Amino acid sequence: MPYTAPKWARKIEERHLRFRPITSFEYGYWWIEWGGATDTIRDNEAIRFELLAIVTGVWDYIKNSGKYPQAANWAMDWVGMVPGKRESRRIEGDHILTQQDLMGLNGDFKDAVALGGWGLDEHPPGGFDDVEKRPFVSTKLPDVYNIPLRSLYSKDISNLMMAGRNASCSHVAFTSTRVMATCAVMGQAAGTAAALCTRDGITPRELYRDADRLAELQQTLLGDDQTIKNLKNEDTRDLARKAKVTASAVAEGSRPESVIDGWVRDAVGELAHRWAAPMSGGKPWIELFWADPQALRRVQITFDSGFHRELTLTSSDSHNSKIVRAPQPETVRDYALIARLEDGKEVELARVSGNHQRLCRHEFAPVRAKSVRLEVAATNGSDQARVYEVRCYG
Numbered sequence: 001m002p003y004t005a006p007k008w009a010r011k012i013e014e015r016h017l018r019f020r021p022i023t024s025f026e027y028g029y030w031w032i033e034w035g036g037a038t039d040t041i042r043d044n045e046a047i048r049f050e051l052l053a054i055v056t057g058v059w060d061y062i063k064n065s066g067k068y069p070q071a072a073n074w075a076m077d078w079v080g081m082v083p084g085k086r087e088s089r090r091i092e093g094d095h096i097l098t099q100q101d102l103m104g105l106n107g108d109f110k111d112a113v114a115l116g117g118w119g120l121d122e123h124p125p126g127g128f129d130d131v132e133k134r135p136f137v138s139t140k141l142p143d144v145y146n147i148p149l150r151s152l153y154s155k156d157i158s159n160l161m162m163a164g165r166n167a168s169c170s171h172v173a174f175t176s177t178r179v180m181a182t183c184a185v186m187g188q189a190a191g192t193a194a195a196l197c198t199r200d201g202i203t204p205r206e207l208y209r210d211a212d213r214l215a216e217l218q219q220t221l222l223g224d225d226q227t228i229k230n231l232k233n234e235d236t237r238d239l240a241r242k243a244k245v246t247a248s249a250v251a252e253g254s255r256p257e258s259v260i261d262g263w264v265r266d267a268v269g270e271l272a273h274r275w276a277a278p279m280s281g282g283k284p285w286i287e288l289f290w291a292d293p294q295a296l297r298r299v300q301i302t303f304d305s306g307f308h309r310e311l312t313l314t315s316s317d318s319h320n321s322k323i324v325r326a327p328q329p330e331t332v333r334d335y336a337l338i339a340r341l342e343d344g345k346e347v348e349l350a351r352v353s354g355n356h357q358r359l360c361r362h363e364f365a366p367v368r369a370k371s372v373r374l375e376v377a378a379t380n381g382s383d384q385a386r387v388y389e390v391r392c393y394g
């Protein structure tokens with residue numbers, strides 16, 4: 001596959017790539033970045049052109065310098081035409097999230113609504129032109145960190161909220177919060193907060209100042225499977241929390257009562273906050289029962305979806321090889337939900353086959369139930385049935 005660079009391609013030499021090694025061809029190079037020292041909004045077109053000049057120049061170097069004979073059969077088939085931006089405008093909120101916050105030096109936030117965890121990941125503003133600098137400096141964080149509601153609404157405009165790259169963060173804190181999954185959970189938090197504000201006719205700042213509403217926001221987020229560090233399910237409407245729990249079998253390190261302990265994540269290798277049981281013994285089940293019958297109309301189950309395994313969007317072969325591009329093996333696939341009524345009769349509330357979701361909600365005609373039993377018929381491959389949480393609502 002011959003390659004002739006356009007006239008306007010940059011002329012790349014070895015010195016440009018001192019800290020920018022070319023290790024594979026299938027994925028592109030994240031370190032081809034330029035424009036951090038200009039106005040990334042006003043100068044967008046100029047930045048795109050300069051980036052194209054660098055991309056074509058680097059490819060010319062790979063194909064024609066003679067240093068990469070293994071690239072002989074490779075061709076460049078696509079280049080993005082919208083410049084991606086690591087950093088652009090941010091809006092100041094009532095709190096500006098800082099590096100110290102992320103490092104846990106300032107304690108926790110009472111208005112925590114989302115979670116981040118990517119290490120600090122600073123890139124030099126000159127990008128590819130900063131040839132004497134490494135393209136990024138990475139600083140590990142001691143733990144995941146919480147993001148407060150106050151960083152998701154403007155300090156100056158009463159009804160303006162932010163989520164993602166425009167949230168209220170210092171430059172350094174932002175080098176962690178800008179990753180896609182963290183941007184997404186900020187969106188979940190801001191959207192849920194906006195809905196609460198609209199319902200009650202209040203501003204986001206008023207929501208922050210109202211302890212009851214703030215707790216409602218946090219519990220609503222947890223109920224939708226948002227993870228917030230140090231916060232667990234304390235939803236007073238969740239009837240499962242006052243149930244007794246038994247199971248047909250229990251794997252070592254796990255307990256049936258874990259499904260109502262409020263936590264829905266485990267450290268890698270642990271089963272402390274999950275019920276787990278071997279599939280080998282037939283259809284394992286877990287049952288929640290109450291001394292007094294409960295009026296139920298909704299059950300919510302949080303299954304295991306293999307959070308320890310990589311699941312990301314990438315074209316990099318090294319990452320792709322670790323991804324299961326199918327339902328995650330740990331997730332329960334086929335199951336039934338059965339209620340026992342006051343008179344001892346059993347009613348099937350739900351029967352599911354082919355599930356691949358972590359969070360499953362079932363609504364049904366109201367029943368007065370003495371117990372609810374989850375029977376697992378199959379997983380997506382794991383030899384254990386695993387359930388993080390069961391919630392029941394009237």
Ligand SMILES: Cc1cc2nc3c(=O)[nH]c(=O)nc-3n(C[C@H](O)[C@H](O)[C@H](O)COP(=O)(O)OP(=O)(O)OC[C@H]3O[C@@H](n4cnc5c(N)ncnc54)[C@H](O)[C@@H]3O)c2cc1C
Pocket residue numbers: 030084085086163164165166178179180181183
């Ligand atoms: C080269 C590069 C590599 C990266 N690598 C990774 C990575 O490996 N992993 C990772 O997690 N993250 C990575 N990131 C960071 C991450 O991709 C971004 O920070 C994140 O996608 C930002 O999401 P966002 O929703 O905040 O902003 P955006 O995705 O920019 O969304 C903002 C949206 O608003 C729209 N918009 C703007 N103005 C208006 C308007 N006036 N009206 C209506 N719509 C408007 C825009 O068109 C855009 O669609 C990378 C970023 C870059 C640039």
